[in-house]
Amino acid sequence: MxxxxxxxxxxxxxxxxxxxxxxxxxxxxxxxxxxxxxxxxxxxxxxxxxxxxxxxxxxxxxxxxxxxxxxxxxxxxxxxxxxxxxxxxxxxxxxxxxxxxxxxxxxxxxxxxxxxxxxxxxxxxxxxxxxxxxxxxxxxxxxxxxxxxxxxxxxxxxxxxxxxxxxxxxxxxxxxxxxxxxxxxxxxxxxxxxxxxxxxxxxxxxxxxxxxxxxxxxxxxxxxxxxxxxxxxxLATPGSELAAALFPVSGEASGDERTVVDVTFHGEAATQPVISQLSRTYNIDISILGAAMDTVAGRQVGRMRIELPGAFEENVVPIGFLREQGLQVEVAGHDGEAAPRLAESAPQLVKEGVK
Amino acid sequence: MTWSEMQPLLEQACWDTLYMVGWSTLIAVVGGLPLGVLLVLTDRGGLLQNTVVNKVIGQIVNIARSMPFIILMVALMSFTRWITGTTIGVEAAIVPLAIGAIPFFARLVETAVREVDHGLVEAVQAMGGNTWTVVRKVLIPESLPSLISSATTTIVVLIGYSAMAGTVGAGGLGDIAVRYGYQRFETGMMWITVGVLAVVISAIQFAGDLAARSLARRGRGSTVPKLRLLRTPAPAAVEPTKAS
The missing domain is CATH 3.40.50.300 (P-loop containing nucleotide triphosphate hydrolases)
Incomplete structure (x- = not known):
């Protein structure tokens, strides 16, 4: 138009x-x-x-x-x-x-x-x-x-x-x-x-x-x-400034050797008890640093920042599990790692500033 | 001088003044309004931005305004004769009075019109209005209260100028004060004339202020008839204006 x-x-x-x-x-x-x-x-x-x-x-x-x-x-x-x-x-x-x-x-x-x-x-x-x-x-x-x-x-x-x-x-x-x-x-x-x-x-x-x-x-x-x-x-784009601003979650890692992960739920995934499944399946302790639930453009969306024990390398499998559940996952400090994998599932997005 | 001698003189003088000032105000408004609007439109960032036209009009206005009225009157004599066929009398005085007042009023119009919020101009442009629409629907109506004040000021200044019109035999109140009061030492006559002038000017100023204020306060409660407030008590509590 x-x-x-x-x-x-x-x-x-x-x-x-x-x-x-x-x-x-x-x-x-x-x-x-x-x-x-x-x-x-x-x-x-x-x-x-x-x-x-x-x-x-x-x-x-x-x-x-x-x-x-x-x-x-x-x-x-x-x-x-x-x-x-x-x-x-x-x-x-x-x-x-x-x-x-x-x-x-x-x-x-x-x-x-x-x-x-x-x-x-x-x-x-x-x-x-x-x-x-x-x-x-x-x-x-x-x-x-x-x-x-x-x-x-x-x-x-x-x-x-x-x-x-x-x-x-x-x-x-x-x-x-x-x-x-x-x-x-x-x-x-x-x-x-x-x-x-x-x-x-x-x-x-x-x-x-x-x-x-x-x-x-x-x-x-x-x-x-x-x-x-x-x-x-x-919202489905990792590292999107707009998504982060639309839907801010905050929280700092409690120490070294921790992996901070931002998880965005929308659609079906928002109704699944993903975090407790993750905890039970892999027997890890998950702390929630921050979380928010809101309606954006008429749809329920949730975002959560969680902390897993150990460095990123040790958490590759649990993070993979989260992705399999259809969640959008961003790992702090590892955007470069996360982006290519997500690119297949995430719709095309214009990011001129990055180019 | 007795009152019976003064009265016809004063009466004639009043009519002469009103006649001269009335016509010259009318001409000044007709001439000065477009000139003032043009000064705003052709200015930098204006709708008809044109530096040359703006500078030329601005200079003409400045020169005309810097000339003492009595000099202007003499300078314009041949022009006056060409227009009215004479250089003496009331008609002959109207020409220099009007020409002296046009640039004066134009500057006041310029200031008044410049005050109009540019957002309103933009709104009308966004509706598809052209420059003429902007002038007609926005600039003039929105600055009307200021324009009326400007016209009032112009009338008062013209009454002052018209005292000098006596030098071309035009008569009027100012002329009587000078000729009888000052030159013939008729102090009584002088003070009466001054008194009449004071009353006339106060009345004009009062009327002008009243008109300007009632236009400016449109819809702000004061002009709403009381009857209506009585009939509908609920909505009478006007919500406080937030943005303005």
């Missing part, structure tokens, strides 16, 4: 060049919620602004719903008619809502329809319908300053949907909101994604956002996509 190839953005100011995007290849499938996560300055904002050409990329292409937007942009600074029409089919919500304080809630939602040249009656019908969809039907005549942050963002979302977009871009939509409101807004985005088949590309610096609603995610660092894939793929 959204594809970028070799997207590069270089800002020039007073002779200095800052590369915000450095050859970003992104592929967002139709109907999914795709999260791009990264710290501030990683280039997330530039990326999402390049997708609807609010920022003109220095190089590379952006294709949304089969339309090559970069080709529509032309040479000049101003957006031509074709690009503006394409933009009207891409909804966008913002961190600071960007509602016009001089207009009522309803008039704010009508604004994109005014730009599309819809008649007055059609505009108000559509606006009220959308406000109903986001649960703010009773606030149509209020002004934005009378609303709470979460309500403002709902208006922002209603406004973004006014042009019946297939794609919704969310620029840190929940970053200015408290945790509870964040959850309700994310739920709304999730519902819209399911009900309307809306493809959502969101950027965020909050891992929780990715955990709650994303089907796929990408990690951005220094203008590059370091990791990307569906959340399942990421």
């Amino acid at each position: 959204i594809t970028t190839t070799g997207l590069t953005k270089v800002y020039r100011s007073r002779g200095r060049e800052v590369t915000a995007l450095d050859g970003v290849d992104l592929h967002v499938r139709e109907g999914e919620v795709y999260g791009v996560i990264g710290q501030s300055g990683a280039g997330k904002s530039s990326l999402i602004r390049c997708v609807n050409l609010l920022e003109k990329p220095t190089a590379g292409t952006v294709t949304v719903d089969g339309v090559d937007l970069t080709a529509l942009a032309g040479r000049g600074q101003r957006a031509g008619r074709e690009l503006r029409e394409a933009r009207s089919r891409i909804g966008m919500v913002f961190q600071h809502f960007n509602l016009l304080s001089s207009r009522t809630v309803q008039d704010n939602v009508e604004l994109p329809l005014e730009i599309l040249g819809k008649s007055g009656r059609e505009r108000s019908r559509k606006a009220l319908e959308l406000l109903d969809l986001v649960g703010l039907a009773d606030k149509a005549k209020s002004y934005p300053s009378q609303l709470s942050g979460g309500q403002k963002q709902r208006v922002g979302i209603a406004r973004a949907l006014a042009g019946d977009p297939k794609v919704l871009l969310s620029d840190e939509a929940t970053s200015a909101l408290d945790p509870e409101t964040t959850r309700s807004i994310l739920e709304l985005l999730r519902d819209l994604n399911r009900q309307l088949g809306l493809t959502v590309l969101l950027i965020t610096h909050e891992m929780d956002v990715v955990k709650t609603i994303c089907d796929s995610a990408a990690l951005m660092e220094h203008g590059r996509i370091v990791e990307s894939g569906t959340v399942d793929e990421l």
